[in-house]
């Protein structure tokens with residue numbers, strides 16, 4: 313199942329890559345489903361695949377591979393318009409046909425969550441490599457089934473783990489690797505912003521996100537991110553205790569119609585974590601679409617350790633060493649005289665950090681060409697779905713739940 317970057321190439325259903333006139337240059341054809349949506353269009357098409365189409369993908373040995381997107385969507389007018397706007401030669405409204413097309417190497421999905429598992433199953437059954445938005449499925453059972461199918465099909469599967477590629481979290485992870493924190497004690501995260509109800513001002517997120525029956529909900533949406541963020545920065549997530557809420561029960565959809573918000577729009581979670589060295593760390597993340605931002609970024613994580621602390625957003629990361637830690641004394645009678653924010657130092661990137669989605673796409677496509685596993689695949693995604701499911705269960709049952717290891 314390897315796309316070799318040489319002139320000798322065997323075409324199979326899974327690796328039928330074309331050879332350009334340049335001889336060595338290969339083409340990866342990517343069927344992109346859901347590109348009329350927010351994520352599919354902005355992050356995947358506009359920020360990732362179109363720029364990659366311009367530059368080609370550079371492999372570890374310097375070989376260039378050409379990228380050829382095929383736009384896929386239900387609405388012919390919309391898909392054609394996008395294809396024309398961005399000068400994309402190939403587009404279709406027939407998802408099944410493109411999945412069956414032996415010249416297509418990768419099937420990408422950023423469509424509605426509730427449609428995802430069926431698309432991915434079909435694509436893998438046709439020997440396609442897959443790259444997909446999260447969550448991979450609505451239920452853990454289905455997410456595990458997908459992971460098994462992916463393993464048995466021998467294809468390369470990638471699931472969006474974009475937060476780990478963001479400059480802020482890359483810097484935070486580097487501090488962990490360099491031992492900056494000493495013994496890590498806790499990680500806390502604050503995510504969210506005000507999502508308008510849609511009556512007087514239109515909502516800035518699609519309405520399905522607020523309907524449980526359409527696959528919406530904060531826990532379902534964000535806990536799969538938090539699982540890989542916690543795993544990727546700290547270590548294993550061992551337990552969850554969550555309280556979910558539907559703070560805004562009535563919203564207005566894209567057509568101005570009032571609807572019942574049946575899904576949770578906030579989730580307050582506490583997680584027991586374990587570092588690779590076996591240390592216990594407490595994690596706590598608040599996620600809400602009914603909160604106003606008094607932060608520097610829409611998501612921020614703070615790690616506290618015995619030797620230092622750091623706060624990272626999507627882009628920026630600041631840190632404070634033990635030696636620079638002030639000694640505040642609690643006295644409500646006196647006004648604060650020092651600026652606590654000024655006591656932190658910015659952590660430099662020391663590198664060009666590109667768009668997170670694009671970086672993961674490049675890594676994934678290199679893995680496809682090399683015929684190897686992508687480090688963020690369907691099993692990691694299943695653990696994300698598991699955390700979301702157990703988070704919802706924990707809230708419903710008002711108790712802490714241990715997280716069992718998933719066996720494929």
Ligand SMILES: NC(=O)c1ccc[n+]([C@@H]2O[C@H](COP(=O)([O-])OP(=O)(O)OC[C@H]3O[C@@H](n4cnc5c(N)ncnc54)[C@H](O)[C@@H]3O)[C@@H](O)[C@H]2O)c1
Pocket residue numbers: 345346347348349350351352385386422423424425427445446447472474518533
């Ligand atoms: N990685 C991230 O940070 C992130 C952020 C937001 C959303 N997402 C995920 O991306 C996916 C898409 O979310 P979005 O916010 O872009 O949603 P969206 O509503 O903007 O886009 C959904 C896409 O699915 C298509 N679609 C909708 N209903 C359909 C139907 N019945 N049949 C076929 N196609 C249909 C739409 O035309 C559109 O192309 C979701 O799975 C979501 O969980 C990921």
